[in-house]
Amino acid sequence: MxxxxxxxxxxxxxxxxxxxxxxxxxxxxxxxxxxxxxxxxxxxxxxxxxxxxxxxxxxxxxxxxxxxxxxxxxxxxxxxxxxxxxxxxxxxxxxxxxxxxxxxxxxxxxxxxxxxxxxxxxxxxxxxxxxxxxxxxxxxxxxxxxxxxxxxxxxxxxxxxxxxxxxxxxxxxxxxxxxxxxxxxxxxxxxxxxxxxxxxxxxxxxxxxxxxxxxxxxxxxxxxxxxxxxxxxxxxxxxxxxxxxxxxxxxxxxxxxxEEGLENVYNRHGLMMKMTRQAFRALDIPLLTSDDAASPTVTAVKPEDFAAEDLRKAVKQSFNLSIAGGQQHLQGKIFRIGHMGYCSPADVLQIIGSIEIGLQQIGKNVDLGAGTRAAQQVYLEESR
Amino acid sequence: MxxxxxxxxxxxxxxxxxxxxxxxxxxxxxxxxxxxxxxxxxxxxxxxxxxxxxxxxxxxxxxxxxxxxxxxxxxxxxxxxxxxxxxxxxxxxxxxxxxxxxxxxxxxxxxxxxxxxxxxxxxxxxxxxxxxxxxxxxxxxxxxxxxxxxxxxxxxxxxxxxxxxxxxxxxxxxxxxxxxxxxxxxxxxxxxxxxxxxxxxxxxxxxxxxxxxxxxxxxxxxxxxxxxxxxxxxxxxxxxxxxxxxxxxxxxxxxxxxEEGLENVYNRHGLMMKMTRQAFRALDIPLLTSDDAASPTVTAVKPEDFAAEDLRKAVKQSFNLSIAGGQQHLQGKIFRIGHMGYCSPADVLQIIGSIEIGLQQIGKNVDLGAGTRAAQQVYLEESR
Incomplete structure (x- = not known):
């Protein structure tokens, strides 16, 4: 590391x-x-x-x-x-x-x-x-x-x-x-x-x-x-x-x-949210929230067939990538990704790419690159 | 941006x-x-x-x-x-x-x-x-x-x-x-x-x-x-x-x-080189150099069916990602990616993911995520 x-x-x-x-x-x-x-x-x-x-x-x-x-x-x-x-x-x-x-x-x-x-x-x-x-x-x-x-x-x-x-x-x-x-x-x-x-x-x-x-x-x-x-x-x-x-x-x-313009700041956050959500959809890993209720600043993911804490440990160990766990009764059941403030679509690609590796490391067999591709497609559609 | x-x-x-x-x-x-x-x-x-x-x-x-x-x-x-x-x-x-x-x-x-x-x-x-x-x-x-x-x-x-x-x-x-x-x-x-x-x-x-x-x-x-x-x-x-x-x-x-240990520093550079090279291979974009001659610190890519300068402009404009062009008679013919010093495998994923988008933006139809996947596979194999 x-x-x-x-x-x-x-x-x-x-x-x-x-x-x-x-x-x-x-x-x-x-x-x-x-x-x-x-x-x-x-x-x-x-x-x-x-x-x-x-x-x-x-x-x-x-x-x-x-x-x-x-x-x-x-x-x-x-x-x-x-x-x-x-x-x-x-x-x-x-x-x-x-x-x-x-x-x-x-x-x-x-x-x-x-x-x-x-x-x-x-x-x-x-x-x-x-x-x-x-x-x-x-x-x-x-x-x-x-x-x-x-x-x-x-x-x-x-x-x-x-x-x-x-x-x-x-x-x-x-x-x-x-x-x-x-x-x-x-x-x-x-x-x-x-x-x-x-x-x-x-x-x-x-x-x-x-x-x-x-x-x-x-x-x-x-x-x-x-x-x-x-x-x-x-x-x-x-x-x-x-x-x-x-x-x-x-x-x-x-x-x-x-410099960026507040509207652009908000659009960037919306874009990062969509990229993140589509990535997990492509990886077939459930999101905690519906699209209607989702925040542009943080995405919670609720895995069904692996331990959220294992993934958090894996990406921390491999990349010193910190993502959050769940709070109170959701502890251990979800993980949360912050994509707010000083964070760009290129950073989202880094997060998703690293998480795909982490998933493989903990034995969750994913189609490597599929989440990244979904996020890339969102970027290309939204920035057209 | x-x-x-x-x-x-x-x-x-x-x-x-x-x-x-x-x-x-x-x-x-x-x-x-x-x-x-x-x-x-x-x-x-x-x-x-x-x-x-x-x-x-x-x-x-x-x-x-x-x-x-x-x-x-x-x-x-x-x-x-x-x-x-x-x-x-x-x-x-x-x-x-x-x-x-x-x-x-x-x-x-x-x-x-x-x-x-x-x-x-x-x-x-x-x-x-x-x-x-x-x-x-x-x-x-x-x-x-x-x-x-x-x-x-x-x-x-x-x-x-x-x-x-x-x-x-x-x-x-x-x-x-x-x-x-x-x-x-x-x-x-x-x-x-x-x-x-x-x-x-x-x-x-x-x-x-x-x-x-x-x-x-x-x-x-x-x-x-x-x-x-x-x-x-x-x-x-x-x-x-x-x-x-x-x-x-x-x-x-x-x-x-x-702190990292010099051997680990060298291994990290070797890993980043392999990730980068395999990504371009997977995208079917030619590398300038052979594996035997490749440097762990910089990778030169020699596209055949798109302009290197177009790609450089696209990723600069979309992500403020700076990659280098060619020098002297290679000007306009290659692009070069530095993966040295303060650069990690997670950064390589960011570079590749962003470049895949840039390629699509300039009309080079690539299999989105394929380069990322190849880089991820190298990471998983090498860190096993």
Whole structure:
């Protein structure tokens, strides 16, 4: 194995582009100096298209979970009744955070590997009045599904006064996201997935409607108090010391987005998803999710006649290729490939080609090259 | 296309491993300070196995051609008669350097794409007495052949008193090299090929026999005077300011070689060569060189029914994959793939998979995935 080569294809953290690495290596600056104000002034307007919003996108130094907790503690109070749509481990986490704060939490449990349906959400809200917020996951990292957030947001608004609060951690920046148009009230994402940065920043944007709730919310909060971030951001500042090297990197990530064009970024992710899915179809290895529910950022595969963990070990040992296993009750039953952020169709060919070898190594007799060929055909058709 | 991704697969410069990039980014030091002495003391003994020698390996700051010129100006004088084995553009360069110094230069022209034969060298030396040196190229970058240096060195020694002077620029560090055992008198390489560094350093080692010639050689020389480098190196120094960041990187390159083990490094290069060659065989696209003459570091392909330049443009445009074209009279007639240094079998799968798409894009109808499959089969057979 080639020392120093790590082919990182888990669904986040994702690889860092070289120019972002270089940007992050800039000398440190003071977080109250003019340099930081200038940096934030540059970043602020350019984050908005990534969220599809005219609102400010606030930046909290913390991992994705701190962003989810920020969404909870700013919008609901003990005793409030909420619905959490649980389609996997990260929907479960949203619910656990609500429960930790004594929120009256209804879980809508959806079978892992399937997406939630707007109809079920509608039906729930029609039979439960007084729901203050509906929490949902956009891309469920643990299963590779993409929930129909646009349609869910619509039924919530049509049926109730509940806020629509969305975890977009593992897809925002990789898939089309129109927070304002779709009626999302709070949208959260993290730095280490489609945003191509190390973990350490979480991004949150809030609708006018949600700000009214936040401003009157009595839930004790300090570091995660969004009002502080809003007031600071107006002055191109953060309330607490920000992860400055990640902000250096973010500035360059936004350059890369602008160079490629966001539509092209989304198309690339869709293409990589299709290449990956067609490859496993050609190899006759079942996918966990349906085409309709599949996320452009992560693909989960559910083998029937070999152990997912054996394959993960084989490609790790032969190529230092890291793919992810399953979480919670899917542990050992699936493997997951991250194709997000700094990942190209040529990288997908490398992943598939290496996995075909890994399959052969663990005794799963596959038609070598058949998955690669299927992925190549998708590339040629889509780029025609 | 993914901005920031450049899949660099020309036969040098080759990609820099991340840990080497980081090592080169160390703060600058003074070239006459203790830090530089310590650095050179660390490097000196560890370069020797790469050359397969007990001699010191001298480090000159300059590109590969300065290394070739160093070999010439230190060993021969105007009026001396030499043989240069020319198997391609870099054999030609060795001859041109000799000619520039008014050396009486006999060129043994070998058809580009073929290796030189020891028999021809023997026959030449038997009919030309007084040859002072035989210059030969180990790997001819322009055609991807590996000359049988061991056997050439043997016939030179058996038939004459000529020095054996070898250009190992595009293979030393990637293929087995036993300077002492094989009777090489002067061996040169560069930093930017199998040594995984940027261009800027050239490495030269000299046999006891060659030192006698060098010490009495009257050819005027200053910067390239090997006696200065030898005398300085004894004190862990260089006669002139060295490219220090490249030395930082070299220290880490040697760490990587030691981590992988040189035998494994050579086996990996052999494996990548076989994977690449079998892929093109499976695609029914002719290779320029025979198996016997092929270099483990670079593969030249000579298409018959499509334009090499079209393919190069297609993969550049679709994947930012850089492969090289032909040089001199082979321009437009071949393309060359570098698989040396920081390159793994998984990278070869990426190269082949991308090229298969490129072929289809330029209208060359190939059996998609067939080249990949052939490469995968080689991997599985060789790693069994």
């Amino acid at each position: 080639l020392p120093d080569q790590h082919i990182l294809r888990i669904p986040g953290p994702s690889p860092i582009p070289p120019s972002v690495e270089r940007a992050m290596a800039q000398p440190m600056i003071g977080h109250r100096g003019q340099e930081t104000k200038d940096l934030l002034a540059t970043i602020r307007p350019r984050l908005k298209p990534v969220f599809g919003t005219e609102q400010e996108v606030m930046i909290v130094t913390g991992s994705g979970t701190s962003g989810l907790e920020t969404a909870v503690v700013n919008t609901v109070e003990p005793g409030d009744e909420v619905l959490v749509v649980v389609t996997g481990a990260f929907g479960d986490r949203f619910a656990k955070i609500c429960e930790a704060y004594q929120i009256r939490t209804h879980r809508m449990e959806v079978e892992w590997g399937s997406a939630a349906t707007p109809e079920d959400v509608k039906q729930f809200l029609e039979t439960h009045s007084g729901i203050k917020a509906v929490f949902a996951t956009y891309c469920e990292t643990s299963t590779g599904i993409l929930n129909p957030i646009r349609d869910i947001a619509k039924v919530v608004q049509d049926t109730s006064d509940a806020l629509v609060i969305v975890d977009g951690v593992s897809c925002v920046g990789g898939v089309q996201t129109r927070m304002d148009d779709w009626g999302i009230d709070v949208l959260v994402t993290g730095s280490q997935k489609a945003l191509m940065l190390p973990a350490g920043l979480t991004f949150i944007s809030v609708s006018d409607r949600a700000w009214q709730v936040i401003d009157s919310n009595k839930q004790p909060r300090f570091y995660l108090d969004l009002r502080k971030y809003r007031d600071s951001l107006e002055k191109n500042a953060t309330p607490f010391t920000p992860g400055l090297s990640l902000l250096f990197g973010l500035d360059q990530v936004l350059n890369l987005f602008e | 993914l901005p920031d991704q450049h899949i660099l697969r020309i036969p040098g410069p080759s990609p820099i491993p991340p840990s080497v990039e980081r090592a080169m980014a160390q703060p600058m030091i003074g070239h006459r300070g203790q830090e530089t002495k310590d650095l050179l003391a660390t490097i000196r003994p560890r370069l020797k196995p790469v050359f397969g020698t007990e001699q010191e390996v001298m480090i000159v700051t300059g590109s590969g051609t300065s290394g070739l010129e160093t070999a010439v100006v230190n060993t021969v004088e105007p009026g001396d008669e030499v043989l240069v084995v020319v198997t391609g553009a870099f054999g030609d360069r060795f001859a041109k350097i000799c000619e520039a110094y008014q050396i009486r230069t006999h060129r043994m022209e070998v058809e580009w794409g073929s290796a030189a034969t020891p028999e021809d060298v023997k026959q030449f030396l038997e009919t030309h007495s007084g040859i002072k040196a035989v210059f030969a190229t180990y790997c001819e970058t322009s055609t991807g052949i590996l000359n049988p240096i061991r056997d050439i060195a043997k016939v030179v020694q058996d038939t004459s008193d000529a020095l054996v002077i070898v250009d190992g620029v595009s293979c030393v560090g990637g293929v087995q090299t036993r300077m002492d055992d094989w009777g090489i008198d002067v061996l040169v390489t560069g930093s930017q090929k199998a040594l995984m560094l940027p261009a800027g350093l050239t490495f030269i080692s000299v046999s006891d026999r060659a030192w006698q010639v060098i010490d009495s050689n009257k050819q005027p020389r200053f910067y390239l005077d090997l006696r200065k480098y030898r005398d300085s190196l004894e004190k862990n120094a260089t006669p002139f300011t060295p490219g220090l960041s490249l030395l930082f990187g070299l220290d880490q390159v040697l760490n990587l070689f030691e």
